[in-house]
Amino acid sequence: MRINKRKEGDRIYKIDEAAQLSGLTKRTIRYYEELGLIPPPERSEGGFRLYTDAHIVRLKALTDMRDALGFSLGELQEYIVLVDEIDALRQQYRAEPDGPLKLDTLDRLERKLEDQLIVIDEKLAKINRIRSEVKQLNERIKQFKQQESQTENQE
Amino acid sequence: MRINKRKEGDRIYKIDEAAQLSGLTKRTIRYYEELGLIPPPERSEGGFRLYTDAHIVRLKALTDMRDALGFSLGELQEYIVLVDEIDALRQQYRAEPDGPLKLDTLDRLERKLEDQLIVIDEKLAKINRIRSEVKQLNERIKQFKQQESQTENQE
DNA sequence: TATAAAATTAACGTTTACGTAAAGGTTATA
DNA sequence: TATAACCTTTACGTAAACGTTAATTTTATA
Numbered sequence: 001m002r003i004n005k006r007k008e009g010d011r012i013y014k015i016d017e018a019a020q021l022s023g024l025t026k027r028t029i030r031y032y033e034e035l036g037l038i039p040p041p042e043r044s045e046g047g048f049r050l051y052t053d054a055h056i057v058r059l060k061a062l063t064d065m066r067d068a069l070g071f072s073l074g075e076l077q078e079y080i081v082l083v084d085e086i087d088a089l090r091q092q093y094r095a096e097p098d099g100p101l102k103l104d105t106l107d108r109l110e111r112k113l114e115d116q117l118i119v120i121d122e123k124l125a126k127i128n129r130i131r132s133e134v135k136q137l138n139e140r141i142k143q144f145k146q147q148e149s150q151t152e153n154q155e
Numbered sequence: 156m157r158i159n160k161r162k163e164g165d166r167i168y169k170i171d172e173a174a175q176l177s178g179l180t181k182r183t184i185r186y187y188e189e190l191g192l193i194p195p196p197e198r199s200e201g202g203f204r205l206y207t208d209a210h211i212v213r214l215k216a217l218t219d220m221r222d223a224l225g226f227s228l229g230e231l232q233e234y235i236v237l238v239d240e241i242d243a244l245r246q247q248y249r250a251e252p253d254g255p256l257k258l259d260t261l262d263r264l265e266r267k268l269e270d271q272l273i274v275i276d277e278k279l280a281k282i283n284r285i286r287s288e289v290k291q292l293n294e295r296i297k298q299f300k301q302q303e304s305q306t307e308n309q310e
Numbered sequence: 311t312a313t314a315a316a317a318t319t320a321a322c323g324t325t326t327a328c329g330t331a332a333a334g335g336t337t338a339t340a
Numbered sequence: 341t342a343t344a345a346c347c348t349t350t351a352c353g354t355a356a357a358c359g360t361t362a363a364t365t366t367t368a369t370a
Contacts, residue, residue, distance in 0.1 A: 330354095
């Protein structure tokens with residue numbers, strides 16, 4: 001999930017290609033940058049945005065959460081902050097594994113993640129309810145169809 | 156799901172109570188009526204809207220689909236049309252069980268319902284992916300916490 | 311090196327889904 | 341019957357999430 005400094009050999013994309021790959025429009029990508037949903041990409045000499053694969057991955061993750069969970073861009077921001085915070089923690093841990101990781105920070109992050117899980121599970125429950133209703137309607141239709149073909153055969 | 160003519164003895168609600176029961180605002184309820192998402196309720200002598208339990212049920216179903224599936228009001232309209240069409244079919248069937256139910260209509264409805272199921276299943280898959288990612292992050296945090304409490308004990 | 315294709319910023323426009331306020335009518339209750 | 345509490349329609353307001361256009365630069369390519 002982290003977005004590193006670009007290394008030699010990494011693929012880079014101008015905004016048009018980034019749009020193709022992510023399925024978003026160019027306007028939307030710039031807008032998301034403006035909101036801080038993606039880190040500002042490096043620029044060419046002349047100022048063109050140069051995206052990496054990590055950007056593409058993040059854009060896809062964002063649209064997944066937007067589409068599937070119906071998160072607003074504001075809620076996505078909160079989630080991004082959360083993920084970045086955890087990444088930072090991981091970095092810190094790699095740097096000095098014996099250093100102190102503040103327990104209250106860990107507690108706070110854990111609570112937030114568990115809140116997210118609750119929201120997600122509630123949404124799953126609702127969708128499953130809806131799914132079974134739709135399924136039932138579908139079964140009814142199938143019954144009707146069978147009845148109909150039987151009466152036809154009876155003629 | 157059907158909304159019948161009101162019978163004597165059925166409970167009725169003025170808009171304020173309907174709002175309480177459904178969890179929507181009065182404005183939103185009127186707006187949904189304007190869009191055809193709920194049938195226009197009967198009115199009192201003086202023109203007050205009089206809602207039935209069936210209205211409340213439908214309002215809740217609508218908000219569930221809006222919240223859980225992220226459907227726009229336009230998409231909800233399509234769904235409502237679909238459900239109403241099926242109800243009409245059922246009515247027709249009850250009225251004359253041996254009458255002809257047009258097969259192409261049945262096919263069309265079945266296709267629509269199956270499309271809905273596909274959309275729902277895709278959404279479920281995405282949410283499940285997201286869920287497992289969040290779960291993983293949560294596990295990592297728990298690991299960190301354990302490590303941290305161990306180092307504390309070692310002192 | 312000229313020129314077409316693609317990028318940039320800035321700013322105004324648009325749609326959805328309501329919120330809010332005004333002006334006035336209805337209903338329950340003291 | 342008066343008055344507070346609630347309802348009605350009409351209409352303008354608003355936040356979010358982009359779309360679109362314009363004026364200007366950069367970059368790829370013939």
